[in-house]
Amino acid sequence: MHSSLGDMLPQTGAQESVAKEGSSQKKPPKKRSTKSKDRSQATVENLVRPFILKDEDYKRLMEIMLGEFNKGLGKETNPTAKVKMYPTYVRDVPDGTENGNFLALDLGGTNFRVLLINLNGQEVTMESKIYLIPQHIMTGTGEHLFDHIAECIYKFMNNHDLLNQKIPLGFTFSFPCKQMGLNHAVLTQWTKGFKCEGVEGEDVVRLLHEAIKRRGDIDVECLAVINDTVGALMSCAHSDRECAIGLILGTGTNACYIEKLENVELWDGDNNEPKQVMINTEWGALGDDGCLDFIKTEYDRQVDKHSINPGRQTYEKMISGMYMGEIVRLALEKLRKHGLLFNGKGSEELSTRGRFYTKYVSEIESDVDDHFKNTKQVFEELALEKYSDEDCRIAQYVCSLVSTRAAFLAAVGVATLLNKMERPDVSVAVDGSLYRFHPHFHDLMVEKIEQLIKPGLKFKLMLSHDGSGKGAAIVTAVANRLRESQSESIGENGLEN
Structure with a gap:
C-alpha cells in the first residue's frame, strides 16, 4: 500500500516528471517545476485521501459488524436486521469417510453444469458437462x-451409464433464496436475466423433484441445496478439517462460517450433534441502514446512486469486482477535470460509466517497473491519446488506494468472524475473481487480519477450487453420512431437513 503519491515517485528527480507533452519546447526553471509538482502532488493526494482509513476506523467497523451479526442471529432483532445471517442447515464438514458417487448441479447463469463426483477418502474425481439454457427457457415457465x-x-446419466443407480444430488442454486431446510430453498427473486414464472416464492428442490418424477426414467434425490459460500x-x-469460513x-x-447452535436464535432444526450450523451471513448488505456512512466517499455515493439497487449492498459496493473499476474511474475523472491527469484531456471511454473494468485495476497494479507496460495498455484501450509516466504513477496510486481499502474492509469482516468464533486455528476458503487475480489482495488481507484478531488466534x-461443483457434492455426501448414521442410531430415517 502506498500511503502517499511520493512513495511511488523515483527517489532521484522525484519532481522531474510533470506531463511530458510539450515539455521538449521550453523547460521551466527547476525550482518552479518542483513547487508546482509538489502542489499538484498534494492536490492529487487531497482528492483521493478519503480512501485512506485510519486504524480506529477499522476497529470501529469491527464493533459495528459484530453488532450487526448478532442482530441477524437474534430472534427479535432479525426482522429489522440488514445482515440476515441465514442458517444454511449444513451442520458439519467432511470427516474423510465420505465415499461413493454424487451428482451436483450448478445453476447460476445461462450455462448449467451437471457433475459426477466420486469421493474415495481424500481422492476426488470429477466429470462434468455444461448445458446451455436457451433464452426462451430463461424467460418461460x-x-x-x-x-x-x-x-x-x-442425458448426463445416460452418457455415464448411471441410469440404473440411485444417486444423491447436491444443487448449487446461485439466486437469492430463503433456506427452509437443507433441501428446502424458496426463491425470493430471480436475477441474472432469468424470469421464469411460477418459481418465485416456491421451493426449488420441490420443483426439481416434480420434474424428475414427470420423466420417470431417472432415480435422483436432491439432499442439499447450497449457495457458493458454503x-x-x-x-x-x-x-x-480446520476450514470454518467460506x-x-x-x-x-459474501461469507459463511460455522456458528454454535446456542447462538442461533432462529434455529428451528434438531439439536443433535454436531451442535453447530453454517451461517450464510449475506454481509454485502452491511451498511444499508447508514452505519457505514462514516467511511463512505463521494465516489461510493455516486456508484450507489447509479447502481441497479441504490441504497442496498453498501459494504459489497466498497469491495467487490462489480464496483471497484467504477470507483477508480470516478476518481480518475475527478483528477482529470482538475487538470491533474492527462493534461485535463480524457476520452469518451474514460467518461463512460462502467467502462473502466475491475480487471484493469489488477493489470495496472501488476506493473513492477517504470515501463508501465500494463498501465499504458489500459490507457490505449481507453483511447487516451496523450499520457506521461506521471499519469501512469497517479493511476497506479489511485488503483492501489481503492483496492487496499477493499482488501482491508474484507479483512475486517474475516477478523470479526475469527474473533467471534474464537477457534484457535481456522482456515478461510476464498473463491472469486477479485481474490484470484488481483496481485496484492491476499497479502493485504493477511496483513490487516493479523492486526485485528485476538492474540493467540x-x-x-x-x-477454494470449484466450490459450486465439488462443494455441492461434498455437502450432499456429508448429509448422506449424517442421515445414515442417524437412521442407524434411531432405527429409522430420522434426519430432520
Missing part, C-alpha cells in the same frame, strides 16, 4: 425450466 434441467440430468468452505474442508470475493462478496487464507 418454471415447469419448462425444471423439465429442461431434468432432461440435462437424464460450496467454497466445503470444497476446502475436504482437504483441511468467503467469496468476486463480482460480489491463528488463521490462513486458502484458494
